[in-house]
Amino acid sequence: MQVLFKAEKDMLTVFLSGDIDHHTSKNIREAIDSELQRIMPSVLKLDFRDVHFMDSSGVGLVMGRYKTALVYGCEVYVVHMPDTVEKIMRMSGLGSLITFERD
């Protein structure tokens, strides 16, 4: 599991990769939150392109980042979800709060 960041203007993009489960989500969460705090973007993009596995811990991760971002008045986008990730994400109802984008 690796987390890479790209900041441009007031948008922060987070490139997630590998497996997202309860074990890995702790480090991912901490990495994203410290970067959010440092940059205070108005748009946060979570890019799932290279995520090979995700369970409901990933939903908790996104939901938590949505709440944190809300404090900064920051909008959240979830982009490039593989089918397996989207299957779980759709179950959560998060789509009504967060914009899902395929490409």
Added chain:
Amino acid sequence: MRLTVDSRSVNESYCRVAVAAFAAQLDPTVEEISDIKTFVSEAVTNCIVHAYLSIPGKIYITASLTEDNTLIVRIRDKGIGIADVSKAREPLFTTGGDDRSGLGFSVMECFSDKLKVVSKEGVGTTVTIYKHIRGKNGNEA
């Protein structure tokens, strides 16, 4: 197959990969493999974050295949147990706080054919998951 592991989060990926590898003899599709990994991960994570929250313990996993190509996975803990199972199985119900979404049981149900949960407070919880594997060449039911 039979697998016993300590309730440590590093073991989550090992457990789901082991069960998926066991099911490989039925030649599952990519989606079926992903479904298996996901429901195992949900059940094992629940043992770690709920059952053994304060006192670590063992997680007992067995997997078997029936003649009609159904994978049966049983995941058992001797943790705190669940007071009200039907309430725990409701979508979005969680006692886990901010990082948990309360979707684990819904995911297990949705990604399998049948889910049985038996639990007793102070004794532990057994989750049994049934999934018919069609496989790449369409196994008989």
